[in-house]
Amino acid sequence: MTDYNFAYLDEDTKRMIRRAILKALAVPGYQVPFASREMPMPYGWGTGGVQVSAAILTPEDVMKVIDQGADDTTNAVSIRRFFEKTAGVATTTRTAEATVIQTRHRIPETPLREGQVLVYQVPIPEPLRFLEPRETETRRMHALEDYGLMHVKLYEDIARHGRIATSYAYPVKVEGRYVMDPSPIPKFDNPRLKSEAIQLFGAGREQRIYALPPHCRVESLDFEDHPFEASKADHPCALCGATGSYLDEVITDDAGGRMFVCSDTDFCATRRGEAA
Amino acid sequence: MTGLDALSGGFATPALDSARAFRAAMEALARPGTIREVAGAAPPGPLSPAAGVLILTLCDPSTPLHLAGGWDVPAVRDWVAFHAGAPLVAAERAAFAVGDWAALRPLGRFAQGTPDYPDRSATLIVEVPRLAADGARLTGPGIRGETWLSLPAPVEPLVANAARFPLGVDLFLTHGHRLAALPRSTRIG
Numbered sequence: 178m179t180d181y182n183f184a185y186l187d188e189d190t191k192r193m194i195r196r197a198i199l200k201a202l203a204v205p206g207y208q209v210p211f212a213s214r215e216m217p218m219p220y221g222w223g224t225g226g227v228q229v230s231a232a233i234l235t236p237e238d239v240m241k242v243i244d245q246g247a248d249d250t251t252n253a254v255s256i257r258r259f260f261e262k263t264a265g266v267a268t269t270t271r272t273a274e275a276t277v278i279q280t281r282h283r284i285p286e287t288p289l290r291e292g293q294v295l296v297y298q299v300p301i302p303e304p305l306r307f308l309e310p311r312e313t314e315t316r317r318m319h320a321l322e323d324y325g326l327m328h329v330k331l332y333e334d335i336a337r338h339g340r341i342a343t344s345y346a347y348p349v350k351v352e353g354r355y356v357m358d359p360s361p362i363p364k365f366d367n368p369r370l371k372s373e374a375i376q377l378f379g380a381g382r383e384q385r386i387y388a389l390p391p392h393c394r395v396e397s398l399d400f401e402d403h404p405f406e407a408s409k410a411d412h413p414c415a416l417c418g419a420t421g422s423y424l425d426e427v428i429t430d431d432a433g434g435r436m437f438v439c440s441d442t443d444f445c446a447t448r449r450g451e452a453a
Numbered sequence: 454m455t456g457l458d459a460l461s462g463g464f465a466t467p468a469l470d471s472a473r474a475f476r477a478a479m480e481a482l483a484r485p486g487t488i489r490e491v492a493g494a495a496p497p498g499p500l501s502p503a504a505g506v507l508i509l510t511l512c513d514p515s516t517p518l519h520l521a522g523g524w525d526v527p528a529v530r531d532w533v534a535f536h537a538g539a540p541l542v543a544a545e546r547a548a549f550a551v552g553d554w555a556a557l558r559p560l561g562r563f564a565q566g567t568p569d570y571p572d573r574s575a576t577l578i579v580e581v582p583r584l585a586a587d588g589a590r591l592t593g594p595g596i597r598g599e600t601w602l603s604l605p606a607p608v609e610p611l612v613a614n615a616a617r618f619p620l621g622v623d624l625f626l627t628h629g630h631r632l633a634a635l636p637r638s639t640r641i642g
Binding site: 182183184188189191192193195196197198199200201202203204205207209210232233234235236237291316317320321352354355375388389390391392393394 | 467468469471472473475476478479480482483484510511512513515516568569570571572574576593594595596597618619623636637638
């Protein structure tokens with residue numbers, strides 16, 4: 178372990194990111210600007226999450242990386258190898274054994290506990306960006322707690338589709354103050370944003386870090402007559418039979434064949450191991 | 454203390470020591486009221502080892518530091534200059550400040566953040582004579598239900614600081630090798 182500084186980043190960069198993480202935890206849901214570095218992977222591959230993970234890792238950590246719930250996809254495997262090589266940390270695919278979990282677009286099915294940190298890769302951190310493209314304006318809207326535009330958007334969903342059609346990156350309000358983008362997790366995962374673990378969100382290209390401390394009040398935006406609903410495909414998992422987990426639809430042939438399987442590969446494999 | 458003493462007392466393995474120290478500080482700030490032990494720094498008095506660890510972990514030439522009251526002594530100045538390189542400034546310009554509770558008040562002197570950028574506020578390292586899980590009742594983000602922490606007296610400036618959320622300063626409380634944190638989001642009483 179002499180080829181790299183521990184966890185790749187230089188110490189000045191880590192201090193800068195660490196200061197941003199502390200301010201993010203002190204103001205839950207607020208997006209703290211940080212000086213995102215070029216990483217040896219392209220923007221969009223999780224550079225924000227990688228920088229946050231590099232800033233919090235200790236030599237004693239056990240790291241898990243998932244991409245849409247899976248440990249064995251290209252993005253997850255390459256980031257896991259990156260930290261094996263540059264930080265020398267142990268890695269695992271078991272949620273319960275990991276102390277730091279970097280994730281792209283899912284929250285593990287297994288409930289997280291104190292002592293674990295969940296690091297999200299975030300593409301667009303600003304929940305208001307598609308409603309108002311100007312950063313100066315969205316910043317002012319957060320300062321004034323002016324979130325009427327977001328409610329109009331959800332209302333227009335109902336007017337057009339009869340229900341709130343947003344199914345992922347479903348906006349939440351944190352501790353009754355900041356509206357936050359939970360990253361493109363399915364809205365099925367939103368109730369699990371209230372967690373025992375520390376949750377950190379890193380957006381590399383957009384240069385923002387935000388956070389949810391444990392036991393933080395996180396409410397999915399909704400209306401009294403159209404309450405939030407954490408939905409999923411109405412099937413059991415074809416492999417492990419779980420009925421309460423989030424499912425991926427897998428096409429199995431070119432004749433319309435398909436199956437629904439757990440998106441969380443560790444959860445599914447563990448259940449099948451126990452059943453066998 | 455001679456000038457050479459300032460050269461000792463830093464992290465033996467900076468990358469690893471600061472990684473472990475930051476993780477403890479982050480857990481403390483994310484779970485207000487919990488007390489953590491940190492190690493690796495041996496700063497000159499009156500700076501406590503825990504406050505020294507925080508300065509080595511978080512401060513560098515880009516973070517102006519204010520030494521308050523009895524902490525503004527040559528031995529501490531030299532140690533900070535050699536190990537962290539943080540410019541020493543008045544309270545109004547500080548990103549970090551260290552001292553006892555009497556010297557750090559009033560809190561209004563420090564950067565409170567702005568409505569557009571609440572993160573641009575100072576972080577205070579308060580050296581306290583006692584640190585225990587009793588005294589003031591704390592609620593808010595990071596706390597399951599409620600918890601208790603010995604806060605420095607008088608507590609009114611801290612109550613006022615919390616009332617300014619999302620603006621306000623964030624505090625670490627340090628004693629010996631131990632630290633706890635009180636972010637602005639924590640409600641007191």
